[in-house]
Amino acid sequence: MLEALHYILADSRATEDDRVDTVSAPTAARRTGDAATRGLSLTIRGLRKSFGDNDVLRGIDLHIPAGQFVTIVGKSGCGKSTLLRLIAGLDAPTGGSIAFGEQRQQGDVRVMFQEPRLLPWARVLSNVEVGLGATRNSPDARNRADAALIEVGLDDKRSQWPAVLSGGQKQRVALARALVSQPRVLAFDEPLGALDALTRIAMQRLLEQVWTDQGFTAILVTHDVAEAVALADRVLVIEDGRISNDILVDLPRPRQRGSAQLAALEGEILRDLLKGSEGAFEL
Amino acid sequence: MSLVETLARPRAWRLPRPDGLIQWIVPLLIILVWQAACMFGLVSARVLPAPTDVVVAGWKLLQSGDLAKNIWVSFWRASVGFAIGGAIGFAFGLANGLSSLSSKLSDTTLQMVRNVPHLALIPLVILWFGIDEQAKLFLVALGVFFPIYLNTLHGIRTVDPQLIEMGRIYGMSNLELFRRVIFPGALPSVFVGVRFALGIMWLTLIVAETIAASSGLGYMAMQAREFMLIDVVVLSILIYALLGKAADSASRLLERLTLSWHPAFQKS
Ligand SMILES: Nc1ncnc2c1ncn2[C@@H]1O[C@H](COP(=O)(O)OP(=O)(O)OP(=O)(O)O)[C@@H](O)[C@H]1O
Ligand SMILES: [Mg+2]
Numbered sequence: 001m002l003e004a005l006h007y008i009l010a011d012s013r014a015t016e017d018d019r020v021d022t023v024s025a026p027t028a029a030r031r032t033g034d035a036a037t038r039g040l041s042l043t044i045r046g047l048r049k050s051f052g053d054n055d056v057l058r059g060i061d062l063h064i065p066a067g068q069f070v071t072i073v074g075k076s077g078c079g080k081s082t083l084l085r086l087i088a089g090l091d092a093p094t095g096g097s098i099a100f101g102e103q104r105q106q107g108d109v110r111v112m113f114q115e116p117r118l119l120p121w122a123r124v125l126s127n128v129e130v131g132l133g134a135t136r137n138s139p140d141a142r143n144r145a146d147a148a149l150i151e152v153g154l155d156d157k158r159s160q161w162p163a164v165l166s167g168g169q170k171q172r173v174a175l176a177r178a179l180v181s182q183p184r185v186l187a188f189d190e191p192l193g194a195l196d197a198l199t200r201i202a203m204q205r206l207l208e209q210v211w212t213d214q215g216f217t218a219i220l221v222t223h224d225v226a227e228a229v230a231l232a233d234r235v236l237v238i239e240d241g242r243i244s245n246d247i248l249v250d251l252p253r254p255r256q257r258g259s260a261q262l263a264a265l266e267g268e269i270l271r272d273l274l275k276g277s278e279g280a281f282e283l
Numbered sequence: 284m285s286l287v288e289t290l291a292r293p294r295a296w297r298l299p300r301p302d303g304l305i306q307w308i309v310p311l312l313i314i315l316v317w318q319a320a321c322m323f324g325l326v327s328a329r330v331l332p333a334p335t336d337v338v339v340a341g342w343k344l345l346q347s348g349d350l351a352k353n354i355w356v357s358f359w360r361a362s363v364g365f366a367i368g369g370a371i372g373f374a375f376g377l378a379n380g381l382s383s384l385s386s387k388l389s390d391t392t393l394q395m396v397r398n399v400p401h402l403a404l405i406p407l408v409i410l411w412f413g414i415d416e417q418a419k420l421f422l423v424a425l426g427v428f429f430p431i432y433l434n435t436l437h438g439i440r441t442v443d444p445q446l447i448e449m450g451r452i453y454g455m456s457n458l459e460l461f462r463r464v465i466f467p468g469a470l471p472s473v474f475v476g477v478r479f480a481l482g483i484m485w486l487t488l489i490v491a492e493t494i495a496a497s498s499g500l501g502y503m504a505m506q507a508r509e510f511m512l513i514d515v516v517v518l519s520i521l522i523y524a525l526l527g528k529a530a531d532s533a534s535r536l537l538e539r540l541t542l543s544w545h546p547a548f549q550k551s
Pocket of ligand 2: 080081082189
C-alpha cells in the first residue's frame with residue numbers, strides 16, 4: 001500500500017489527461033453521429049504479459065470491430081483481468097501492441113470493476129461527476145452527471161451517500177460514472193460478480209440497454225457462461241495465455257433467457273472450459 | 284385560537300432531547316450521594332468537602348477573579364500547545380504518508396523518540412525553559428504530536444488503493460487525488476488521533492502546572508494544598524474534568540460535521 005501511494009504521488013508518468021491528442025475529427029460531430037458506429041475498433045497483436053517468470057498472457061491476437069459486444073471467459077487465474085487492464089491502459093504489456101481504430105482521447109476508454117469503487121465521502125451525483133475527468137469542473141458537469149444517472153435509473157438517489165445504497169445500486173452509480181464521459185470502449189471486469197441472481201439479470205438488461213443506446217465497444221469479463229452468451233456478439237475463451245476459442249453468437253436481441261439456442265451454446269462453451277481438467281478442476 | 288395551535292406551541296422550545304439528558308443522570312447521582320455522605324458525617328470534611336462547599340469556594344475565587352484568570356491561563360496553554368504539536372504532527376504525518384523519501388528520513392527517528400515518555404523530559408525542560416510558558420507549551424505540544432502524527436500517517440497509508448487507482452483512471456491530478464480521495468479517506472483516522480491527543484493534552488498540562496508553574500489550574504490546586512484548602516483542590520479537579528469533557532464534545536461535534544458520510548454517523 002505504501003509503495004502504491006509513493007508510486008502514485010511521486011509518479012509523473014503520463015496519466016490519461018496527458019495523453020490527450022488533438023485529433024482531426026471534431027469530437028462533437030463524431031459523438032452526435034450514428035450511435036451504432038460510435039465505438040472504437042481494437043486490434044491486439046502478439047500481446048504478452050509476464051509477472052516475474054509467470055507468463056500470464058503468451059501472445060493474444062485479436063481484432064474487435066467497432067461497437068461489438070465481446071465477452072471473455074476462462075478459468076480463474078487465466079489472465080482475463082490482466083488482459084482487460086492492458087486494454088484499459090492500466091498496466092503496460094511485456095510485449096505486443098494494442099491499437100485503437102482512431103486515436104483515443106481522454107474518457108474514450110472506461111473500466112468498471114467488480115467493486116463499485118465509489119468515494120464514500122462524496123454524494124452520488126459527485127461520484128458520477130468524477131467520471132467526467134478533466135471536464136468535471138465545467139459548468140454543465142452537473143447536467144451531464146444527472147443525465148447519466150437518469151440513464152441508469154437512479155436520478156432519485158443523486159444526493160444520497162453511497163453507504164445507504166444497495167450493492168446493485170452502487171454498481172449502477174459506477175456504471176453512470178463510466179458512461180458520463182460517453183466512452184467509446186467500455187471494459188467490464190466481472191461487474192456483476194457480487195450481485196444476487198435477480199439483481200444480476202436486471203443489471204444485464206441495463207448493460208445491454210445502454211450498449212444499444214450508446215453504441216460503444218463493450219468488453220465484458222465474466223465467470224458466468226450463461227451471462228456471456230446472453231449478452232455477447234462474440235465469446236472469447238482464454239486458456240494457457242492464448243485465445244483458445246472464438247465463438248460468434250449470432251442470435252437476435254433481446255434474447256430469450258433459457259432458450260434452447262442459448263442453452264446449447266452455453267453447454268458447448270462449458271464443455272470447452274472443462275475439457276482436460278477433470279479431476280484437476282480449479283475453481 | 285384553535286386547540287391544535289395551543290398544543291403545538293410548546294414544541295417550539297421543547298427541552299433538550301432525552302438522549303442528551305440521560306448521560307448526566309449518573310454524574311448528578313454521584314454528586315447527590317456525595318452531598319448526602321458529607322451532610323450525614325459519613326465523610327470528614329478534611330477528606331472530602333461537600334459539593335456545596337466546593338461551590339462556595341468556587342464562587343469566592345470567581346469574585347476575586349483568580350478562578351477566571353487561572354482557567355484562562357490553562358485553557359490558553361492547552362490550546363496553543365495543542366495547535367503547535369497538532370500542526371507539526373499532522374504535517375509530518377502527511378509528509379511521511381505521501382513521500383517515501385520523507386518517511387525514510389524521519390520515521391525511524393520519530394518512532395525512537397516516541398518511546399521516551401514525554402513527561403520524563405520535565406527536569407530537562409525546566410533546565411531549558413525554567414518555569415516559563417515555553418516549558419508548558421513544549422511539553423503539551425510534544426505530548427500531542429505523537430497521537431496526531433501516528434494516526435494521520437496510518438490514515439493515509441490505509442486509504443483504499445482501489446479508490447486511488449480509480450482516481451488515477453479518471454484522470455485526477457496529484458492535488459485533486461489528495462483533496463478528493465486521500466485526505467477524506469484519512470480523516471476518520473486523524474480524528475482518532477485528535478481524541479487521543481486531547482486526553483494527553485490535559486494530562487500533560489496538569490502534571491506540568493503542578494510541578495513547574497506560577498499560574499493555571501494545576502498551580503491553583505498545588506497552592507491550595509499548601510494552605511490546606513481542600514475545597515479548592517477538589518474544585519480544580521472538577522474543572523479539569525469539565526474542560527476535558529468540553530474538549531471531547533467539541534471534537535465529536537467536528538467529527539459529526541465533517542464525517543457525515545460515514546455510516547457510523549448517519550441517522551438511521
Ligand atoms: N500485479 C500482479 N503481480 C503478480 N502477479 C499477478 C498480478 N496480477 C495478476 N497476477 C497473476 O496473473 C495471473 C492471472 O491473473 P488475473 O487476475 O488476470 O486472472 P483472472 O483470469 O482475472 O482470474 P479471476 O477469474 O479469478 O479473476 C494470476 O496467476 C495472478 O497471480
Ligand atoms: Mg479477474
